Amino acid sequence: MDEQPRLMHSHAGVGMAGHPGLPQHMQEGTGGTDGDGRKQDIGDILQQIMTITDQSLDEAQARKHALNCHRMKPALFNVLCEIKEKTVLSIRGAQEEEPPDPQLMRLDNMLLAEGVSGPEKGGGSAAAAAAAAASGGAGADNSAEHSDYRAKLSQIRQIYHTELEKYEQACNEFTTHVMNLLREQSRTRPISPKEIERMVSIIHRKFSSIQMQLKQSTCEAVMILRSRFLDARRKRRNFNKQATEILNEYFYSHLSNPYPSEEAKEELAKKCSITVAQVSNWFGNKRIRYKKNIGKFQEEANMYAARTAVSATNASAHGSQANSPSTPNSAVLLLQLQK
DNA sequence: ATTAATGATTAGGA
């Protein structure tokens, strides 16, 4: 019972400001007897609240309007917002600052590099040009394939953009809708602009995660397309017979050291009308495959050795003792031993 | 339909 007067004091403090809008008896309590009068006032207010459902709709509306127009209303609203802000912030103030998602950045960079998300036409052609350069100038036959590739890429690009736009639009629509709703509600319950802002950012986060999924699947599609069209392994053509002969000739005549110099590679590349890189690939493959199974290549080795021997003897002393290709000559045996 | 051959790519080492 001694608790009561103290609690009442704080309430009375608000009431004692003497607003014209407050019920008459509440102001009367200030001057009169201390304890009993206020208890009476509280009882009245409670009574009013209990019977509020009995009031007519118009009456309630009028009361609400009066409350909204009250000159202390903005201040009270701010106080409530502040209190709410504090509690909300204390609940989840930690996860406010979000660093830019590295995953998303990776996807963005890749889409940009592939010319999907870049400027309208320039990016695509640049990527195609880079791809053409990377595939090696094996001939003029790949222009058709590249146009096919470009067509598919632009298809992906178009889908990506329309989807992205759809998401963007949906996000904006939803955001404005929510904002309007919140603004409307902020007339009747404490919602600060900051809170609306936070809500908007939450919505944006949700939508951007959806966008990330779109980016992810677009990246996958591009990767598949790339491997489908741009991987040189997929459109491999065997070298022509003549080129293979030239390469084998060099290989077997340098069997003790089958590592052509840069100049030798260039020469071979020119003679075979392939690139230096292809020459290097060929020698790399040949060396390892020869080493792995010398027996299998024995016949081939004999053949080329014999051929060079024949051409050599023919060239030097127009001789007529033709070596049969099936009989290994001394040069071959020598080379085998050295290896 | 399988299998071998072959050109290209990749990881990892000196």
Added chain:
DNA sequence: TCCTAATCATTAAT
């Protein structure tokens, strides 16, 4: 950087 070794993906042969 160039090499080896393993592997991939296609072509040629069976």
